[in-house]
Amino acid sequence: MATDPNPGGLISLLQDIQARYGYLPADQLKAVAQKTGRPLTDVYGVATFYRSFSLKPRGKHLCSVCLGTACHVRGGPIIADEFSRQLDAPAGETTADREFTLETVNCLGACALGPIVVVDGHYFSNVSPVGVKEIVERARAGLDRVEVKTDQRIFPVEVSCARCNHSLMDAEHLVDGHPSIRVTLAFNSVHGHIWLSSLYGSFNVESDHEIPMDTVADFFCPHCHAHLTGSANCPVCETPMVPMIVRGGGIVQICSRRGCRGHILDIGGQVF
Numbered sequence: 595m596a597t598d599p600n601p602g603g604l605i606s607l608l609q610d611i612q613a614r615y616g617y618l619p620a621d622q623l624k625a626v627a628q629k630t631g632r633p634l635t636d637v638y639g640v641a642t643f644y645r646s647f648s649l650k651p652r653g654k655h656l657c658s659v660c661l662g663t664a665c666h667v668r669g670g671p672i673i674a675d676e677f678s679r680q681l682d683a684p685a686g687e688t689t690a691d692r693e694f695t696l697e698t699v700n701c702l703g704a705c706a707l708g709p710i711v712v713v714d715g716h717y718f719s720n721v722s723p724v725g726v727k728e729i730v731e732r733a734r735a736g737l738d739r740v741e742v743k744t745d746q747r748i749f750p751v752e753v754s755c756a757r758c759n760h761s762l763m764d765a766e767h768l769v770d771g772h773p774s775i776r777v778t779l780a781f782n783s784v785h786g787h788i789w790l791s792s793l794y795g796s797f798n799v800e801s802d803h804e805i806p807m808d809t810v811a812d813f814f815c816p817h818c819h820a821h822l823t824g825s826a827n828c829p830v831c832e833t834p835m836v837p838m839i840v841r842g843g844g845i846v847q848i849c850s851r852r853g854c855r856g857h858i859l860d861i862g863g864q865v866f
């Protein structure tokens with residue numbers, strides 16, 4: 595029988611430790627085991643179950659190079675080697691200045707555009723060895739900084755419910771100066787509305803309830819009340835994704851975990 599992956603609120607305790615230290619030190623895991631009365635093996639089981647936890651100190655930036663089958667045959671190992679060379683750190687390790695952690699992963703869900711690299715939640719497709727240096731430099735400068743007016747990585751999308759096809763756009767509630775995407779959501783015992791930026795690449799949201807970071811919420815269509823859930827899991831944190839239909843064809847999926855930047859836009863087989 596499968597075990598409960600969150601026994602006794604272990605996850606929230608581990609999240610606090612991860613937020614405080616940037617990783618889960620061994621002595622802190624022992625303290626959690628003592629405090630909760632759970633075997634240390636259970637604590638380690640949860641700590642290693644989720645990719646968002648790390649047992650080793652992580653750098654400020656996380657570079658994940660895909661070595662899944664599709665990316666492997668498209669040159670993923672060469673890309674991983676080039677990252678390793680540029681960062682002077684082998685895969686699985688953190689640079690001496692604690693700026694970067696380099697890891698290799700299996701399939702990030704965008705195989706057609708491999709080799710795929712994800713840095714701090716940003717996807718880079720068709721990565722070539724000569725492009726690695728630029729990715730590192732951009733990460734160092736801060737990939738999270740998004741200028742909604744000038745950043746060419748972001749563009750508006752119009753979406754509708756994957757069940758009833760009713761538009762989810764809210765022209766009266768602007769986010770980033772554009773009509774927002776309005777859905778209802780529920781987490782713990784809270785029910786409310788959230789307005790998502792319709793600019794793909796912007797992660798700005800507004801809501802009528804405070805949503806704590808790392809909260810995993812259920813999203814619903816405000817028209818037919820269907821649970822917006824699909825079969826895919828987030829390529830970053832493996833939490834269930836929220837699918838929506840893109841006007842003109844295609845599907846966009848966003849991670850249901852607050853603060854995670856995992857998202858996929860699939861238009862006619864092209865994944866962004």
Ligand code: FES
Pocket residue numbers: 660661662663664665666700701702703704705706708710
């Ligand atoms: S194998 Fe790399 S994204 Fe699927």
